[in-house]
Amino acid sequence: MNADPAVSSFPSSLDGLLNPRTVAVIGASDDPLRIGGRPLAYMRSQGFTGALYPVNPNRASVQGLAAFPSIAALPETPDVAIVAVSAHLAPQAVADLGARGTRAAIVFSAGFAEMGDEGVLLERQLVSAARRGGVRLLGPNSLGVLNPRIGFYGSFTSVVEMGFPAAGRVAIASQSGAYGSHILGIARRNGIGISACVMTGNECDITLGDVIQSFVDDDATDVIAVYSEGIRDGAGLLCALDAARQARKPVVMMKVGTSTLGSAAAQSHTASIAGNDAVTDAVLADHGVVRATSTEHMLDVARLATRRIFPVNNALGVITVSGGAGVIVSDAADKVGLPMPAMPHAAQQRLKALIPFASPRNPVDCTAQFMNDLTVAGQFTRAVVEDGNYPSILGFFTYTVGADSIAEGLRVQLKAVRDAHPDRLLVLSILASPERVAQYEADGFPVFEDPARAVRAIDAMGRFGAAFARVPGRPAPRVPPLLLPARTPSEVEAKALLSTIGVAVVPEHLCTTPAAAVDAAQSLSFPVVMKIVSPDILHKSEMGGVLLGVSSADAVREGFALLMERASSAAPDARIDGVLVARQVSDGVECILGIQNDPVFGPVAMFGLGGIFVEVMQDVVLKKCPFGEDVAEQMIRSIRGAPLLLGARGKPPVDVRALAVMLSRLSVFAHQAGPRLRAVDLNPVFAMPEGQGAYAADAVIDVDGHVGGEDAADGLAGRAAAQPAPRS
């Protein structure tokens, strides 16, 4: 994750940060409302289990605790130190902490990279002090760390004024202190217990990925909720997400905004079609993350995930007391794509025999009849669980359980089913008093008032289950390593390069004279396509550099002259390599294959249908490189327009296998090519009928000719510069 040798002496675990036994507060204040006073006040009121050491050169005691004049004067080495001094004093404080042997510091102080150039300089000094002293650093501009299990409040967030969080199994990582606190407040109101909350601030050292990794390592954490405004360290994040998946710890993430388009990526066709947020979406989904669209959504998913039931092949059975209510659930399930297969026929008949006007299909509606005989609710629920055999079951009893006359009896019926099937996800959607809800929760039923929110959360559990169970795709194919040319190659050079990694191109010849062009056209058979070839002309069609359907020797001669004329008037200084004469393919389906080098996640491959429609419909699929052919084939089959490839309206299916081979090889090439590869566009690629292959008719390989940036040697700062500073 952090390959810089200068930081190799840092402790790899952040345990001291999350579970300290001794805490020093540098710049401790006697005023419990000041930044340097709040953590002390909070920890004292919440019974922090460890030792507290205020450091303040001007006072003998702070908030009733013995204070120390300096870091050096501390009676023991604190596991973690909170730095609450002015920004300009912070680097020295961190240096002193390093000298005292402290391995983790939380820097509250603001006035660093978030404040412009001067602050950037100060932040570099802070990082440098931390490195030299071997201190892992959270912040600066961080709202800190909360661990309610041990009463550790290394934070000055005022959200706790409305109540301190309860201890529990959900860990929260937030880049924003303000929004992290907001989440804490909502979590508390929703009865969600917290194992830890870390707010990363400027991330000059400890990143979101580091924090997630520490939650993966933390035995007290079952579920990880993440709020991100801009990912700094894509590789580190993905590493941590992989670890979470292997540890079967679900990650639900709210990633707001769209990540910055690197200037290089923005120029590529692929990036302009897909947009960068689509890359984030695809990469996170691929790593098993459920991306939340709101705080409610995130906490709904987190709360349900604490039950630790993650169906692999999720399907929903619904038991309800109102047909209409059932339709609401069906609508919601349809919206998220959660299947609701019908009950087995025999079970349906049995339920019909019990209550003739019941709807036994799924949703199973036992009708208001259950109010007269509560065992009906039990029998029907048991049938849905046992006969229907659904991994997930939603009981939608609306307000009926609110009435005391019904609630207690129904509870007994439902609990019996719950206890007999501890492996099932049994969720209730009810409207009842907080006390009743708490009772059902204690019985093992997660409760959601709104059925649509219940369905969305249930669907997320299946996504986690599928991610945890996913068998890795076959390994990516071996592709001969290529040295990228020093600058963007011409179309002909690009195709030659791609040929060496097994990407098939449309038969064509580069011609430098009209006569050679005529010979080439005759050998390929008419009609042909003619294109200008120049390393200085990237987008040929915009300047009229492509002629289609050239169908005679005379037309080839005229076309040659026309292309030369257009090139010299559009780009007088361009070097012209000649004219490409290519076979005109007409019976294939046009596709587009591309690579964009995402500034956060590195090379990402794209597949979509080509032509004018892909731009309008944005029907593309994305995946981080590299990947094998089976994965590529899954990608191709997943686009909405896949029927056009698989034989719609009686047309023959295309050679999907050949497309998959091309896409997979392209992904390996991009992965091996390194950061100088900005983008690849194969557009169009003609997918021929099955067994006849797929051919790229045009290819652009966009290479960064500028080797090594100014910041190339400065790992930490360079990483931080990849995205704008977070605003919190």
Added chain:
Amino acid sequence: MNADPAVSSFPSSLDGLLNPRTVAVIGASDDPLRIGGRPLAYMRSQGFTGALYPVNPNRASVQGLAAFPSIAALPETPDVAIVAVSAHLAPQAVADLGARGTRAAIVFSAGFAEMGDEGVLLERQLVSAARRGGVRLLGPNSLGVLNPRIGFYGSFTSVVEMGFPAAGRVAIASQSGAYGSHILGIARRNGIGISACVMTGNECDITLGDVIQSFVDDDATDVIAVYSEGIRDGAGLLCALDAARQARKPVVMMKVGTSTLGSAAAQSHTASIAGNDAVTDAVLADHGVVRATSTEHMLDVARLATRRIFPVNNALGVITVSGGAGVIVSDAADKVGLPMPAMPHAAQQRLKALIPFASPRNPVDCTAQFMNDLTVAGQFTRAVVEDGNYPSILGFFTYTVGADSIAEGLRVQLKAVRDAHPDRLLVLSILASPERVAQYEADGFPVFEDPARAVRAIDAMGRFGAAFARVPGRPAPRVPPLLLPARTPSEVEAKALLSTIGVAVVPEHLCTTPAAAVDAAQSLSFPVVMKIVSPDILHKSEMGGVLLGVSSADAVREGFALLMERASSAAPDARIDGVLVARQVSDGVECILGIQNDPVFGPVAMFGLGGIFVEVMQDVVLKKCPFGEDVAEQMIRSIRGAPLLLGARGKPPVDVRALAVMLSRLSVFAHQAGPRLRAVDLNPVFAMPEGQGAYAADAVIDVDGHVGGEDAADGLAGRAAAQPAPRS
């Protein structure tokens, strides 16, 4: 709405049902938990302001009230009667009520159309009794009516056991009793006051449309929230929705499930592409309804709408204290399409001068700085309101206002802005105690905890505003009225018919001999299209009845024989009119224009791009017929693929005006054609370059040959049969 002369003597207003001064309960029970006992118990506990008359032949008093042995024995004519007797006794009770002069009855009794054939019969008797007696009837199988303003609880819903609803300005209409009660429960928890709640049950007489109309007429109602499972009376509903729009009363509607596809409509191409729920969606949006996707969404919108601020050209300005939090709002606004234009440049500079590290664009971030000086929050908010001049403003202060030290001061600042600008929609997203939230609400700030939900509700206010302000489109063109043929016409007949209303078709000739076909082809110039023509073959291409690119006289002769052979083997008994020889159009953009006769809303027009993509991408627009050319042009320009029509990638724009004329004329034709017109498919229509028109290359007019169904004379039952009975 109800054209049946037999019901013309019914009172047109449902005032007696909503605001009765005298209420009789037929089948009144002494047991306050029984169906016949609950309404009495509720009304007595809630202090119903009118007179209560229990009817029970077996008791002298019921729940302490003097009881009457029969309806005839009542001391005065009740404004409304609650019928809580067994189903088989209900028709007589309604007849007796009619005789006593009562004009409105609420039938709780179940066991009617929802229970199969026998129940249908009983329900007809009930309707017949109501008609003869001049009684408007709610139900049967209805959970009744609640009007908390006067303590009228003509309902046996048990949801009130958790608390009775507060009186307010939101009226609720629900087809389901169970879900209507659920909504009441959630509304109460969210502090939403109710003017009335009506649950329509089987709708044997009073429909959802009638109820909405009564809410439009009700001075105590400002906002109408509707829950529907299947619309029975489309025309009546649309009438009521138009009235609501004219009265500036917003309607938010949760319509679950997809409406049943009439068997006729299901056969048409148009219906299979768009689906019937898409029709509902389009028709509701067109009538100014905001369609809610969940109860939360519905009640969020209803609650905000009670402020009665409906911006016409909505745009959102955001003031926040955290940059990241602002991004969440931007994401949410982007998702619903609510514009967030930037602050004026001068105002941005002024704010930058106040706080150098503020983000003054929009969202406007005054940073945590405001905590040190609360006038900053006031100044920034005032700038967003006055300089930004946004119709809607969201203040996203997260948890910061929860702290007592901040809340009171901030409140003063915000209230000053609020009071100075009563016309603006000023919404807060904060996390605070219920008491603080109530205080802000009282100050005139609607409060939403979740910012995304606030944004969605704000967006709905703009949709209402736009609907209220909408200028009707130019009138639909006059089209000569056509008599539909007795049965589905052949392609040639269909095109001749469409020609008379001004729909242009591709030049073509119907030929009955090979020689005539060759002559026709030569006059049109090669290549040509050849198609079999038969009134008995609706879908030609499936049986190989269409030949494309026929390019010589010999090929025409061979094609003629081939088509005849295919027709006689595919449909031996089909009458063959001949072979159509048509010009093959190649340089137009393929479109599809269609009509489907929706079982609920009548004829609906569809426009989309043609060819294979429309089926995969489902990029179509729908609108209830008829409409004028300007509206048709707006429709055409609104599809996602519109760039393909307007000149994408340097291609010439097509003749959108000609398409609009065709679509508008088709809509008028469908409107005039009446219920026997099942569907029209013009597919493909070639839209030629601007000024060159648009031509239908194929046309199907699907006509119901079966004139007058069994139920044709039975208006009420026929209407009810259009959709399955509601399940509640």
